[in-house]
Amino acid sequence: MRRLWISVSALSALALLGGQLSFAGSTPAAASKPSPPQAYPADSLRALAAPIGLRIGTAVNADQLGVNEAYTKITAEQFSSVTAENVMKWSEVEPTRGTYTWEKADQLVAFAKKNKQLVRGHTLLWHNQLPAWLSSDGNTTTLSDAEVKAVLKRHIFNQMRHFKGDIWQWDVVNEAFDDNGQPRQTIWYKAWGGTGYIADAFRWAREADPKALLFYNDYNLEFTGVKSDAVYALVRSLKAQRVPIDGVGFQGHLSTQYGYPDLQNNLERFAALGLKVALTEVDVRTETKPDAVNTPVNPLAPYAQESYWSRTLQACLAVKACISFTPWGFGDAYSWVPGWFTNPQEGAALIYDEQLNPKGSYDVLQQALTLAAGAPQRSHR
Numbered sequence: 001m002r003r004l005w006i007s008v009s010a011l012s013a014l015a016l017l018g019g020q021l022s023f024a025g026s027t028p029a030a031a032s033k034p035s036p037p038q039a040y041p042a043d044s045l046r047a048l049a050a051p052i053g054l055r056i057g058t059a060v061n062a063d064q065l066g067v068n069e070a071y072t073k074i075t076a077e078q079f080s081s082v083t084a085e086n087v088m089k090w091s092e093v094e095p096t097r098g099t100y101t102w103e104k105a106d107q108l109v110a111f112a113k114k115n116k117q118l119v120r121g122h123t124l125l126w127h128n129q130l131p132a133w134l135s136s137d138g139n140t141t142t143l144s145d146a147e148v149k150a151v152l153k154r155h156i157f158n159q160m161r162h163f164k165g166d167i168w169q170w171d172v173v174n175e176a177f178d179d180n181g182q183p184r185q186t187i188w189y190k191a192w193g194g195t196g197y198i199a200d201a202f203r204w205a206r207e208a209d210p211k212a213l214l215f216y217n218d219y220n221l222e223f224t225g226v227k228s229d230a231v232y233a234l235v236r237s238l239k240a241q242r243v244p245i246d247g248v249g250f251q252g253h254l255s256t257q258y259g260y261p262d263l264q265n266n267l268e269r270f271a272a273l274g275l276k277v278a279l280t281e282v283d284v285r286t287e288t289k290p291d292a293v294n295t296p297v298n299p300l301a302p303y304a305q306e307s308y309w310s311r312t313l314q315a316c317l318a319v320k321a322c323i324s325f326t327p328w329g330f331g332d333a334y335s336w337v338p339g340w341f342t343n344p345q346e347g348a349a350l351i352y353d354e355q356l357n358p359k360g361s362y363d364v365l366q367q368a369l370t371l372a373a374g375a376p377q378r379s380h381r
Contacts, residue, residue, distance in 0.1 A: 044078050055168075058081075062107065074331075078330070083326055088105050095132075119167050160208035213381075222250055245275070248276075251280055255341075256285070277321050279326060286348055302359070305348070310364040
């Protein structure tokens with residue numbers, strides 16, 4: 001593995017965290033690079049990742065797409081896949097029972113087609129962002145168990161068939177386990193009397209759209225521990241039962257206040273089950289100023305963030321089954337992090353700043369992809 005250090009300042013920051021930055025592969029000869037589509041800069045993330053078949057994605061804020069010119073341009077030029085940040089969630093597509101509102105999601109799909117991007121569907125089954133008629137908290141509902149089962153099946157079929165042929169990967173089930181590795185006591189768990197809803201959801205999803213890749217998606221799978229082990233046991237069991245699960249999404253919400261996870265090892269052990277893997281919601285937050293939520297308290301923090309971004313991409317590059325790498329958005333002004341992590345205040349989690357200028361975290365992704373010619377070629381199927 002060829003190693004390349006960013007700067008003396010970066011060394012200091014990485015030493016504090018025990019971090020080390022390395023790049024996969026060797027520098028490719030310029031002549032060996034295929035010409036990217038003319039519409040996309042040759043040094044864009046999507047163009048640099050194309051030779052090895054890796055899709056570089058982003059979660060898309062539908063309120064900015066087509067309205068904010070700079071945001072729209074970056075989304076089109078830099079990324080080869082897109083994820084609906086919110087507009088495919090149940091509360092958005094069926095706020096009134098039996099009445100579907102697909103318009104914003106359809107606009108995202110149309111944008112992706114225009115810009116030759118693949119689409120990750122997010123998400124079919126989750127305990128959050130449910131419509132009020134179904135559940136206000138994900139744990140209680142006025143519907144009977146039989147009704148809960150029926151509306152979930154109908155939702156999966158209606159949504160997947162609406163987008164049939166347009167979605168590359170679906171997050172079929174999202175965050176079914178808590179931080180202690182226990183099944184969440186959601187309306188789904190209660191209606192089925194256990195985790196049987198997960199297998200049913202995947203079976204219905206395969207029937208609704210046989211060609212879409214079907215993923216289980218969760219956070220903190222990057223670290224070996226009770227949660228990662230619980231999800232590993234679940235998907236191994238699903239595979240043994242011939243449940244049609246194709247992949248596992250590692251969300252990748254990281255923070256510099258914690259050590260770097262043994263990510264590559266976990267990607268490899270899930271891939272060894274015969275599954276695709278993906279980094280689906282990556283961001284790297286750090287402690288920031290309460291009155292400037294995207295300004296780090298420690299001036300060395302950005303170098304540590306750069307290390308985490310680079311190492312996360314490299315872990316994906318090293319595992320052939322890792323088919324996509326998706327930051328959860330790209331501009332700090334639109335990140336969910338500052339509003340969620342407030343004690344201590346955290347932010348500055350993405351690869352572009354509040355003015356949509358690329359940060360050092362963007363540069364290290366660009367550099368890692370430039371040096372990735374030796375990474376395994378991956379297949380989208």
